[in-house]
Amino acid sequence: MKLPASTAPSLFDRSALTLRRARAQDEALFLHRAAVDEVQDRLSMVNRTFTAPAIVTPFHQIWQSVLPDANIIPDDETLALTPGTHDLVIHAMALHWANDPVGQLIQCNRALRPDGLLLVVCLGGETLHQLRAALGQAEIAVTGGLSPRIAPMAELRDLGSLLQRAGLALPVADAAALTAEYKDLYHLMRDLRAMGETNVLSDRLRRPTKRQIFDQAQKAYSEHFATPEDRLPATFELICLTGWSPDESQPKPLRPGSAQMRLAEALKTDEGNLPD
Secondary structure, eight states, rough: OOOOOOOOOOSBBBBHHHHHHHOOOOOOOOOHHHHHHHHHHHHHOOOOOOOSSSESSOHHHTTTTTTOOOOOEEESSSSSOTTTTTEEEEEESSSGGGSSSHHHHHHHHHHHHEEEEEEEEEOOOOTTTTHHHHHHHHHHHHHOOOOSSSSSOOOHHHHHHHHTTTEEOOOOOOOEEEEEEEHHHHHHHHHHHHHHSSSBBBTSOSSSOOOOHEEEHHHHHHHOOOOOTTTTTEEEEEEEEEEEEOOOOOOOOOTTTSSOOOOHHHOOOOOOOOOO
């Protein structure tokens, strides 16, 4: 089923994103390989054998060996997923570039069989917070204003609530922070370009940035964040979301007031009042 087209303006320029990804270098895709480890770790904790998986990813070469029988599809706005076909859908390192993230999750949910698992890994709000601060400080100092340079990324709690909005059951959200170190700002920006993770905001500046802004940002980055070895740390927050397609067999929360025993009795302790 095709979702109705949104009338809201697009946050991301998807054509530019496709071009940036086409120039990405395989050796720079360490975030995707870290995401593979996260996915494999979580799947190892699920007592289930999946026979009809699908993986949504912009870089099929990274993910095709994770589940050799998986149907691997690109993260287009409309996903090439057939409703009710899969018992596992992995949305891999692409949700942070979606103009309609809830729509992406809804499409994944529709593709699942009852009691199927959706597993999402994406970048979260702490990603590149050092670069965001340094560039903002530098641009204000040089030009007196700010321009869109780093994509806004959702916080852990917000992403967890999207699972419920998409109709998924038993939602869980957690995060892991990775830190890479760079010799300078230009080294970091070259690496982001090689990852295919540079600025594709629709409202981004379409003219070259003054070198003075980057030089000032390098100074601010070093002053506020440099390690004792004079390296620049860059945080990448990997957020992992899991949710299940609703099914009658799943556990359900008890109705409020239906408990048969007080918590104090279950813990075999005395119940008392808290001090004022």
